[in-house]
Amino acid sequence: MSSTKFIFVTGGVISGIGKGITFASLGRILKNRGYKVFAMKLDPYLNYDPGTMSPFQHGEVFVTQDGAETDLDLGHYERFIDVELSATSSVTSGRVYKKILNQERKGLYGGSTVQVIPHVTNEIKNYIKRAASESGADIVMVEVGGTVGDIESEPFLEAIRQMRMEEGYDSTFYIHLTLVPFIDTSEEYKTKPTQHSVKTLRSIGISPDLIILRSKGMLSSEIKEKVALFCDIRKENVISVPDLKNIYELPLVLEDQHLDQAVARHFKFDDRISDMSKWRDMVKRMDEVTEKVKIGLIGKYVKLHDAYLSVSCALQHASYALNRKVEIKWIESESITKDNVAKKLEGLDGLIIPGGFGIRGIDGMVEAARCARENNIPLLGICLGLQIIAIEFARNILGYSDATSIEFNQETTHPVIHYLSDQYDGIDLGGTMRLGNSKLVLKDKTKTKDLYKLNETLERHRHRYEFNSLYKNEYEKNGLIEAGFNPERNLTEVFELKNHPFYIGCQFHPEFKSRPDRPHPLFLGLIEESIKASNNS
Numbered sequence: 001m002s003s004t005k006f007i008f009v010t011g012g013v014i015s016g017i018g019k020g021i022t023f024a025s026l027g028r029i030l031k032n033r034g035y036k037v038f039a040m041k042l043d044p045y046l047n048y049d050p051g052t053m054s055p056f057q058h059g060e061v062f063v064t065q066d067g068a069e070t071d072l073d074l075g076h077y078e079r080f081i082d083v084e085l086s087a088t089s090s091v092t093s094g095r096v097y098k099k100i101l102n103q104e105r106k107g108l109y110g111g112s113t114v115q116v117i118p119h120v121t122n123e124i125k126n127y128i129k130r131a132a133s134e135s136g137a138d139i140v141m142v143e144v145g146g147t148v149g150d151i152e153s154e155p156f157l158e159a160i161r162q163m164r165m166e167e168g169y170d171s172t173f174y175i176h177l178t179l180v181p182f183i184d185t186s187e188e189y190k191t192k193p194t195q196h197s198v199k200t201l202r203s204i205g206i207s208p209d210l211i212i213l214r215s216k217g218m219l220s221s222e223i224k225e226k227v228a229l230f231c232d233i234r235k236e237n238v239i240s241v242p243d244l245k246n247i248y249e250l251p252l253v254l255e256d257q258h259l260d261q262a263v264a265r266h267f268k269f270d271d272r273i274s275d276m277s278k279w280r281d282m283v284k285r286m287d288e289v290t291e292k293v294k295i296g297l298i299g300k301y302v303k304l305h306d307a308y309l310s311v312s313c314a315l316q317h318a319s320y321a322l323n324r325k326v327e328i329k330w331i332e333s334e335s336i337t338k339d340n341v342a343k344k345l346e347g348l349d350g351l352i353i354p355g356g357f358g359i360r361g362i363d364g365m366v367e368a369a370r371c372a373r374e375n376n377i378p379l380l381g382i383c384l385g386l387q388i389i390a391i392e393f394a395r396n397i398l399g400y401s402d403a404t405s406i407e408f409n410q411e412t413t414h415p416v417i418h419y420l421s422d423q424y425d426g427i428d429l430g431g432t433m434r435l436g437n438s439k440l441v442l443k444d445k446t447k448t449k450d451l452y453k454l455n456e457t458l459e460r461h462r463h464r465y466e467f468n469s470l471y472k473n474e475y476e477k478n479g480l481i482e483a484g485f486n487p488e489r490n491l492t493e494v495f496e497l498k499n500h501p502f503y504i505g506c507q508f509h510p511e512f513k514s515r516p517d518r519p520h521p522l523f524l525g526l527i528e529e530s531i532k533a534s535n536n537s
């Protein structure tokens, strides 16, 4: 038994009702109460990690500082709680089963039959307990993906049920989040789905200690009382979360209903308050902003905005900090041609070309980069975006018309983006990328360094290919200069164009490090110049 307290959050009725954000918001108020919080997600699918899943299906892959490719909910945890998480924070069925099968092949089970209970459940509990010991947190928060009743989440629910037996009642707290639908015709909220969901949870041995009800509007105390009665919960442990215009309001909504006190009461914590005053000021400032800044996001997965979740959050953070509300125009890169590019980008104050994989839509991005370069439109290129900036420059300034990345054409005579032979053996797609933190040194007399106001820092990566250093001198002679590099392997990490208000490409993903109250310098730079551009137009 450890001294750590554990909070388990399960979902009921349907998915997609903001369980991750609610969970992350609770983390923030507990942190502001003075506790060290660690967060993890248990995902029941069989992929080892989301690294090889299509952004169309699963949204963005969030990368932690230690290079784990994880669920986008971890991004919410980092942004709200302001912690740096790790591979320990992300456990999938695939990861659990792979470990068990490896152990079984090595004969480590001593001839016994390997079963879901106890072997799979033990392994899941081990991951949770390891998170507690490695993080040294006062509270480990565990979100179980999916909804109660899914076949594949059963081993996870069984494992968290057993945690109460092992860690004790006072050290474990179960929160269930459900949907309370509003029926338009009868104009009433219905709690029946919640009652059923709690019943299902009970049938597997978990009695929730607190219920969070998601609904269109704020629920009345009568509805909360009804849920408390039917689900056998203290009335003050029923919390209502209505739809919100600004997701950063959520910690305040939870705090106003004393969610942290409910948790503290259960854990027998001392009486203190969660100081949310700075957060409250931040949300107030956000709400007061009226002026807009219009940013075009040129990507290939734009039909699913979740594929660029951290990028759009980082744009928001930087815009709010500069008293603007960002309006993102989602532009399908495949639809951009030489002839229509000016029209497509009309009225935009700035552009962003985010990360991506595969050849589809590349030429459209190159056209957008050309248009931004020639017309002084602020542009931030991230990862693939840096590679596009390099390709466009080689084609249109250096005159290498077939210049490209070897990701798109292995035969090109000008592979300005290539891979390093020690990095990738060309076989497996999973786990062969440059992932996680790597050192970035910033060069003097560059706009990038002026923005960072640092000599060096760490940034997170997720890519296979790199800028080909054989071409560096030629680029620099023609005005695209290296503003940041990795000293260990001498890799170009940032390019910036001279004599342009803001034309910067970075090989890493700055969006993962942006926080609502601490925007990333590169995003701040982009928005600052975009605001200037909008004032001039």
Ligand code: GLN
Residues within 6 Å of the ligand: 354, 355, 356, 357, 358, 382, 383, 384, 385, 407, 462, 463, 464, 465, 466
């Ligand atoms: N496809 C490119 C690479 O693997 C860029 C990856 C990205 O944008 N995350 O290098």
